Amino acid sequence: MAKGTAQDIRRRNRFDVLRSVFAASAPASRQEIAVTTGLSFATVANLVAELLEAGVLLEVGHDDSKGGRPRARLAVNAARGALLGIDVAETSVQIELFDLALTVKRAVRRELSVVDVSPDQVVDAIVTGIEELIGADGELPHLLGAGVSVPGLVEREGGVSVFSPYWSWRDVPLRALLAERLVVPLYLDNPLKAGTVAEMWFGAGREADDLVVATLRAGVGVGIAVGGSLYRGATNSAGEWGHTCLERGGRTCRCGRRGCVEAYVSTRGIARTVRELDPRSSLLDADEEVVLANVARARAEGDPVAVEAVARTARYLGMAAADLLNLFNPQTLVLGGLVAEHLGERLLSQTREAIAEHALPATVQALTLQLSTVPGNPVTRGAATFALEGFLDDRETFGTVAAGRRAARTARALAP
Amino acid sequence: MAKGTAQDIRRRNRFDVLRSVFAASAPASRQEIAVTTGLSFATVANLVAELLEAGVLLEVGHDDSKGGRPRARLAVNAARGALLGIDVAETSVQIELFDLALTVKRAVRRELSVVDVSPDQVVDAIVTGIEELIGADGELPHLLGAGVSVPGLVEREGGVSVFSPYWSWRDVPLRALLAERLVVPLYLDNPLKAGTVAEMWFGAGREADDLVVATLRAGVGVGIAVGGSLYRGATNSAGEWGHTCLERGGRTCRCGRRGCVEAYVSTRGIARTVRELDPRSSLLDADEEVVLANVARARAEGDPVAVEAVARTARYLGMAAADLLNLFNPQTLVLGGLVAEHLGERLLSQTREAIAEHALPATVQALTLQLSTVPGNPVTRGAATFALEGFLDDRETFGTVAAGRRAARTARALAP
Numbered sequence: 001m002a003k004g005t006a007q008d009i010r011r012r013n014r015f016d017v018l019r020s021v022f023a024a025s026a027p028a029s030r031q032e033i034a035v036t037t038g039l040s041f042a043t044v045a046n047l048v049a050e051l052l053e054a055g056v057l058l059e060v061g062h063d064d065s066k067g068g069r070p071r072a073r074l075a076v077n078a079a080r081g082a083l084l085g086i087d088v089a090e091t092s093v094q095i096e097l098f099d100l101a102l103t104v105k106r107a108v109r110r111e112l113s114v115v116d117v118s119p120d121q122v123v124d125a126i127v128t129g130i131e132e133l134i135g136a137d138g139e140l141p142h143l144l145g146a147g148v149s150v151p152g153l154v155e156r157e158g159g160v161s162v163f164s165p166y167w168s169w170r171d172v173p174l175r176a177l178l179a180e181r182l183v184v185p186l187y188l189d190n191p192l193k194a195g196t197v198a199e200m201w202f203g204a205g206r207e208a209d210d211l212v213v214a215t216l217r218a219g220v221g222v223g224i225a226v227g228g229s230l231y232r233g234a235t236n237s238a239g240e241w242g243h244t245c246l247e248r249g250g251r252t253c254r255c256g257r258r259g260c261v262e263a264y265v266s267t268r269g270i271a272r273t274v275r276e277l278d279p280r281s282s283l284l285d286a287d288e289e290v291v292l293a294n295v296a297r298a299r300a301e302g303d304p305v306a307v308e309a310v311a312r313t314a315r316y317l318g319m320a321a322a323d324l325l326n327l328f329n330p331q332t333l334v335l336g337g338l339v340a341e342h343l344g345e346r347l348l349s350q351t352r353e354a355i356a357e358h359a360l361p362a363t364v365q366a367l368t369l370q371l372s373t374v375p376g377n378p379v380t381r382g383a384a385t386f387a388l389e390g391f392l393d394d395r396e397t398f399g400t401v402a403a404g405r406r407a408a409r410t411a412r413a414l415a416p
Numbered sequence: 417m418a419k420g421t422a423q424d425i426r427r428r429n430r431f432d433v434l435r436s437v438f439a440a441s442a443p444a445s446r447q448e449i450a451v452t453t454g455l456s457f458a459t460v461a462n463l464v465a466e467l468l469e470a471g472v473l474l475e476v477g478h479d480d481s482k483g484g485r486p487r488a489r490l491a492v493n494a495a496r497g498a499l500l501g502i503d504v505a506e507t508s509v510q511i512e513l514f515d516l517a518l519t520v521k522r523a524v525r526r527e528l529s530v531v532d533v534s535p536d537q538v539v540d541a542i543v544t545g546i547e548e549l550i551g552a553d554g555e556l557p558h559l560l561g562a563g564v565s566v567p568g569l570v571e572r573e574g575g576v577s578v579f580s581p582y583w584s585w586r587d588v589p590l591r592a593l594l595a596e597r598l599v600v601p602l603y604l605d606n607p608l609k610a611g612t613v614a615e616m617w618f619g620a621g622r623e624a625d626d627l628v629v630a631t632l633r634a635g636v637g638v639g640i641a642v643g644g645s646l647y648r649g650a651t652n653s654a655g656e657w658g659h660t661c662l663e664r665g666g667r668t669c670r671c672g673r674r675g676c677v678e679a680y681v682s683t684r685g686i687a688r689t690v691r692e693l694d695p696r697s698s699l700l701d702a703d704e705e706v707v708l709a710n711v712a713r714a715r716a717e718g719d720p721v722a723v724e725a726v727a728r729t730a731r732y733l734g735m736a737a738a739d740l741l742n743l744f745n746p747q748t749l750v751l752g753g754l755v756a757e758h759l760g761e762r763l764l765s766q767t768r769e770a771i772a773e774h775a776l777p778a779t780v781q782a783l784t785l786q787l788s789t790v791p792g793n794p795v796t797r798g799a800a801t802f803a804l805e806g807f808l809d810d811r812e813t814f815g816t817v818a819a820g821r822r823a824a825r826t827a828r829a830l831a832p
Contacts, residue, residue: 009425153778162778210650222743226642233745234626234782243776244739247664257774323660327638327743329649358673360659362569362578366650 010047012228013039014392017047018056018076022102023206027060027073048074054397055080056100076101082141083391084133084184085384086126086148087191087377090166090218091289093125096380097133097141102202102388104376105141108133119161119172122150127181144391145185147383149194150174151219153237159188165255166218185394187386191215192239194382195336195372196223197230201385203374208331212324213372214241215379216317216339218288220262220269224328242266246320264316267292267338273309281305289338296342313339314347318354325355325363336372344371426463428644429455430808433463434472434492438518439622443476443489464490470813471496472516492517498557499807500549500600501800502542502564503607503793506582506634507705509541512796513549513557518618518804520792521557524549535577535588538566543597560807561601563799565610566590567635569653575604581671582635601810603802607631608655610798611752611788612639613646617801619790624747628740629788630657631795632733632755634704636678636685640744658682662736680732683708683754689725697721705754712758729755730763734770741771741779752788760787 020036021028028036034044051057058077062070078101087094093110110125126148134141152164159175175186196213199205204213211225220242224231231238242262243255250259251272263269267288274283274291283294283306298306317335325333335348348371356364372378391397436452437444444452450460467473474493478486494517503510509526526541542564550557568580575591591602612629615621620629627641636658640647647654658678659671666675667688679685683704690699690707699710699722714722733751741749751764764787772780788794807813 006425009422153776226647227645229643231642234747235745235778237776237778237782238743238745240742240745240776240779244742245735245774248662248666248735250664319661319664323739324743326656326660327654327740329651329654329656331650358661360569360653360656362651362653363656366653 011393013037013043014047014051015389016228017044018051018392019201019206021057021074021076022201027075029063029071029073031071033074050398056392056397078103080142081144081391083144083384083387084130084146085194085377085380085382085387086129086146087194087379087383088122088126088148088150089191089379090151093122093129094377094380095126095129095133096377096384098381098384099141100144100388102381102384104380106133107380117167119169119174119177122174123177123181126178130182143184145187145387146182147187147189147194147386147390148174148178149189149191149379149383151191153235154188154190154193156187156189156232156236159186161188185387185390187383187390189236189383189386190221191217191219191337191379191382192221192223193230193232193236194380194386195374195378196225196239196382197385197389198374198378198382199223199334199336199372200225200228200230202381203372203378204332204334204368204370208368210328210330211332211334212328212330213334213336214321214340215337216265216335217337218267220266220337222324224330241320241324244320244323246316261316261320265313265320265339269316270295270309270313270339273312274305277305277308283309292339292342296344299343299346310343310346311350313343314350315354317347318351319358321351322355322358322363325359325367329363329366331366332368332370334370334372336374336378340371427809429453429459430463430467431805432644433460434467434808435617435622437473437490437492438617443491445479445487445489447487449490466814472808472813494519496558497560497807499560499800499803500546500562501610501793501796501798501803502545502562503610503795503799504538504542504564504566505607505795506567509538509545510793510796511542511545511549512793512800514797514800515557516560516804518797518800520796522549523796533583535585535590535593538590539593539597542594546598559600561603561803562598563603563605563610563802563806564590564594565605565607565795565799567607569651570604570606570609572603572605572648572652575602577604601803601806603799603806605652605799605802607633607635607795607798608637608639609646609648609652610796610802611790611794612641612655612798613801613805614790614794614798615639615750615752615788616641616644616646618797619788619794620748620750620784620786624784626744626746627748627750628744628746629750629752630737630756632681632751632753634683634754636682636753638740640746657736657740660736660739662732677732677736681729681736681755685732686711686725686729686755689728690721693721693724699725708755708758712760715759715762726759726762727766729759730766731770733763734767735774737767738771738774738779741775741783745779745782747782748784748786750786750788752790752794756787 016037020033034041057074059072060075061073078099080100083098085096097106108129153162161172161174175188195215199213209228213223222239222241243260245259246261247259251263253260253263271288271291295306432453436449450457473490475488476491477489494515496516499514501512512520513522524545566577569578577588577590591604611631615629625644629639638655638657659676661675662677663675667679669676669679687704687707711722
């Protein structure tokens with residue numbers, strides 16, 4: 001039987017305090033954090049004292065107050081250290097260097113060969129990319145951690161890419177391979193989980209605790225947050241929506257089965273839809289990302305093939321999402337990834353219509369459907385957030401029990 | 417942002433202690449409960465003291481111990497009061513009277529007319545049924561609560577049947593209607609949630625925290641447990657699996673859409689499969705439950721139509737379950753409800769094959785697929801469990817804060 005230990009709650013509350021500081025449009029007071037998180041003032045004061053002591057938060061000024069003790073304003077201490085977010089996608093590796101306030105400081109991108117990428121090639125791309133990033137000027141940032149997203153099924157604790165269908169990787173110990181060449185705490189997961197954790201810290205997850213985040217790119221899948229926590233399932237493979245069946249006996253999918261959602265709403269699926277509409281369409285290209293960009297541009301110009309391709313994609317997406325939504329009944333469904341970025345509001349509104357047609361009324365009424373509001377690439381940001389969470393979980397970050405007691409005393413001294 | 421309060425944890429731990437007492441094959445010691453729940457001995461002693469004071473647990477003997485203080489053995493105090501579990505199904509109302517140890521003491525069943533059942537008819541069936549149950553002998557049990565399961569979408573807090581497709585009920589305030597004639601705390605939910613909570617307390621949920629429970633009868637759906645808690649979604653409609661699409665453009669479903677899972681694996685779906693195989697089959701009957709019983713019997717005798725009907729049902733079920741399992745990646749999928757009861761191991765093994773064919777290998781490897789092990793009707797038992805949970809949540813059950821402090825002192829006095 002699972003249970004919530006006092007430690008789990010403390011961790012959760014610490015995350016909530018920091019999330020509320022990130023979410024605030026200006027430096028926040030302890031009182032404001034208490035209101036946003038729903039935690040007691042004493043708990044907030046205690047956690048803030050800990051975060052100040054660990055250098056994660058800074059006091060950045062005080063409010064005037066009429067007679068009472070001035071209220072300190074708090075912000076994330078951006079200079080405390082740096083985090084890396086690494087998005088190993090099907091055809092490229094994107095690496096971003098963040099400060100602790102999760103502002104992108106520098107970015108680099110390495111293209112991968114189109115077929116049969118080996119683990120060594122990916123490790124090389126990551127290591128040389130980081131070298132380029134960090135060597136970009138003389139100053140060496142203090143790296144607190146690096147999050148790495150790879151497509152497919154990931155065994156997080158062991159840092160293993162269990163199965164990556166795009167390259168047919170099986171049981172690749174990616175974290176161990178990287179650890180041979182990088183001296184920094186490494187956190188491995190997949191783009192669905194990374195995109196969802198980014199949404200939880202920096203997007204729609206600020207408002208909703210039950211959340212489904214669809215990532216639509218070369219691969220398609222969802223991340224699921226339940227009660228404000230990422231839901232992973234028994235083997236961290238929850239969210240494998242891309243290979244649920246949309247059309248029995250339909251299009252062949254790269255997984256070998258037929259009619260999978262991914263075969264319709266991924267970059268490849270959209271290219272295929274265009275080809276079905278007009279095999280000689282000028283929108284077509286060997287690079288499916290180029291097809292997607294062409295469709296988005298031509299759609300805006302009223303090109304009939306592009307108009308129909310977007311309409312069909314939205315219909316496929318809405319039918320598939322309706323079943324997903326009936327099952328999860330989330331407060332919010334977020335559409336993210338390259339497909340959502342390119343097709344934007346048009347895809348959103350037509351998908352909304354298709355969902356309304358196919359999902360149960362109660363599901364639809366409760367639902368907020370929206371595009372991702374995470375700034376930049378949610379996958380690099382989410383990967384960096386895994387590193388941030390790891391840093392916050394690290395016992396060394398918050399010192400010993402004695403330090404905790406000290407913090408508690410400080411908090412009591414500060415309580416109004 | 418959601419958070420776990422100290423009260424949530426206390427509630428959760430109290431449930432865990434009681435679940436472990438229910439799960440034990442013989443009266444359990446505090447030490448054994450601590451081992452089973454993973455809670456500290458001090459926490460267990462504290463919660464047990466509270467449960468003893470509230471009369472929920474009893475000390476039923478002591479172990480001999482060599483020199484040390486004898487260890488008390490604990491059991492549920494069956495005589496503390498009674499609970500009612502009420503399963504309003506599509507064609508009948510079943511009412512069971514349980515003691516606090518969740519043993520069925522008496523049961524009654526009322527048939528409903530086949531079409532257009534009104535809320536008043538259901539209320540009448542429930543009230544007269546309870547009168548018959550309680551009036552069965554002179555002794556009037558002390559009723560602690562009644563759980564009522566109705567099909568469809570239920571708004572729990574308000575006790576409203578928001579939508580019940582079988583009778584086209586909309587926004588029926590069933591709890592308020594019942595409260596006019598019954599003086600007992602009433603808890604309303606649907607059979608999917610009831611079947612799942614029964615599984616969590618008395619079945620597969622004792623072993624697994626991430627659990628999907630499929631209920632297959634006139635209606636079809638799932639209940640979902642995440643981290644040992646029932647997952648309800650934004651509007652308590654999570655688990656509406658029966659109306660996900662198995663076959664685009666397939667069989668017409670009673671919901672008006674086509675190709676829904678329910679149209680294939682419900683009692684009605686199976687009757688239709690038999691009719692498709694042989695429109696003049698002797699297995700057919702106007703009552704779909706009779707068809708199911710006929711199929712089960714004829715299958716055992718090797719009747720080719722029955723053999724093929726079960727094989728097709730398993731194939732439909734396995735294909736639909738594969739998508740569900742890829743999404744949730746649960747530790748355990750339980751098959752329950754009339755269909756699973758009648759078709760049993762044969763359905764289970766053929767469904768297992770179909771799942772293995774259609775789900776991702778990681779999903780399949782992690783999965784335990786099993787029939788429900790909840791004794792009796794999981795829906796009546798689950799409904800009674802909702803009443804039990806309500807009783808345990810009631811502040812009056814555990815007295816005031818002062819009583820809590822008293823219990824804590826008692827616990828300290830008992831600690832080894």
